[in-house]
Amino acid sequence: MTEKLHLATQLIHEEQRFDTVGGKTIKTINPAMYTGSTVLFDNCEDLRLANAGEYPGIVYGTDRLPPQRSFEKKMEELEGSALTRAFPSGISAIINTLLTFTSSGDHVLICDNVYGPTAAFCSKILSKYDVAIDFLPPDIGSNIVQYLQPNTRLIYLESPGSNTFELQDIPAITKQATKRDIITVVDNTWATPLFLNPFALGVDIIIQSVTKYISGHSDVLLGTVSVNQRYAEEFDNFYQVMETFAPPQDCYLALRGLKTLPVRLAYHQQAALEVAQWLEQQPSVERVLHPALPSHPQHHLWQRDFSGSSGLFAFLVHKKWEGPLLPQFVDNLDLFGIGYSWGGYKSLVTIGSSNRRKQGNYANRTVIRLNIGLEDPGDLINDLKKGFMVFQ
Ligand SMILES: Cc1ncc(COP(=O)(O)O)c(C=O)c1O
Known part of the structure; x- marks a missing residue:
């Protein structure tokens, strides 16, 4: 192959090591799994090399x-x-x-x-x-x-x-x-x-x-x-x-x-932008914190340095809604799980304080963070609409 492969192809194309059975290589598409602590040496000379730190192979599970x-x-x-x-x-x-x-x-x-x-x-x-x-x-x-x-x-x-x-x-x-x-x-x-x-x-x-x-x-x-x-x-x-x-x-x-990362990220990017743009239009929302939105304070840096955006962003509701109704808003959501971490196929929500060690942006405010998963963004927006009913 002479032409340079595109990234999506490079991630899929891989040289594998294969075992053989009956003189024929076993060509599963996915690589072989190895687990273990002990790795056996062929003879004492190999063990001597391992002891001396000179063995070229793998000496142990770590x-x-x-x-x-x-x-x-x-x-x-x-x-x-x-x-x-x-x-x-x-x-x-x-x-x-x-x-x-x-x-x-x-x-x-x-x-x-x-x-x-x-x-x-x-x-x-x-x-x-x-x-x-x-x-x-x-x-x-x-x-x-x-x-x-x-x-x-x-x-x-x-x-x-x-x-x-x-x-x-x-x-x-x-x-x-x-x-x-x-x-x-x-x-x-x-x-x-x-x-x-x-x-x-x-x-x-x-x-x-x-x-x-x-x-x-x-x-x-x-x-x-x-x-x-x-x-x-x-x-x-x-x-x-x-x-x-x-x-x-x-x-x-x-x-x-890694093999599906480009496909998943393209979807996360698009779906998150759709939800973020919709949120910007909602009367109870004060600000959406998403670097790919022109309203983001460092949007110019995102435009200059990044070639895309992923599915994690946050928003703030107007201060008057930050009381006991905010947890109720979150509890009202069905499609968003309440939980830490992000980057997976399921949409997630967390709420938390924006406070930093130094006096920072949005001091004493509550940030609602969304991980937009791989669901249909229209369904996610309908779920959020249901949540927003608590503010009416
Ligand atoms: C930006 C960022 N870096 C690092 C980590 C830590 O990753 P892990 O959960 O794999 O320890 C997290 C976890 O949420 C994170 O959000």
Whole structure:
């Protein structure tokens, strides 16, 4: 094949390793599953090599069994990373990244709209090891320079950030960080590798909660860290020492999820926009927080950097409706499950406080977050109409 394949085709086309039976290869379309702790060696010489750290094969179940290796390889191709490693959850990927690249005496900057447990790990655990933490405004850009200190080692971004969906000006930040040799990390779970390429914007490390769109069916917990050439060896060494690994069954499901990701994301994008645009017209709605809507405060950044939008966004009802009627609105919905996480086929809703560590946007307001799944958007709108009846 000489022409370059389109992304959707690349994700499906895969070279497999096949066992043989009766001299014939077994050509199932999906890869073989391997599970296990012990991996047997052929002889004592192989064991000696393993003891010496020189065995070229897999020595143990934590040494990344084939389903994990296949998934990581596919992610490396998709994200353009020098190295991708899988973790048993998104938060585990985040924590291990922060542990690898920080030491006592370092200063770390974190966007104030990051996923709550990311912020909690920094404030409650990293700080114990004498790493100083400061939170950044969620819409930070070139004004990052005001926050930098001589010992700033790492800047952690999430764009759009959790629940309030502000975007950061990533290239403006990486421009300043690169000049000072500061590592930049971005949680790219919302956009997935399909709608944003953070490496092209100068980012060093990309986090994915594979739990969300990549696996896509709310039945997997998994995360990845993808690293550029500069930090690949340091990260790989850390990974090996920690003996972190990702369950083979979950890697298998994530690999399967990748094959349908373009189709699912296109649907999520369209359906979410339809619901978001409808919500903007509703009299009880004050504001819809969706980066692809022209009303979003950083819509210009979304237009400049992203090639699409996914199915997660939020909205605020007018303040007078934020009392006891709001839980009633949510309870009135039939098609939206009430629950955490997102990126799956079922639509979900959560409500929560918008408050940040710093005085941020929408202070003391309640944010209603919707994960638009793969249902028909007309049915979802009818369900929301039913919910809105409590405000009449
Ligand atoms: C933006 C973001 N990053 C990371 C995570 C953590 O992922 P996991 O649930 O796989 O630990 C979440 C979970 O909701 C998230 O929303």
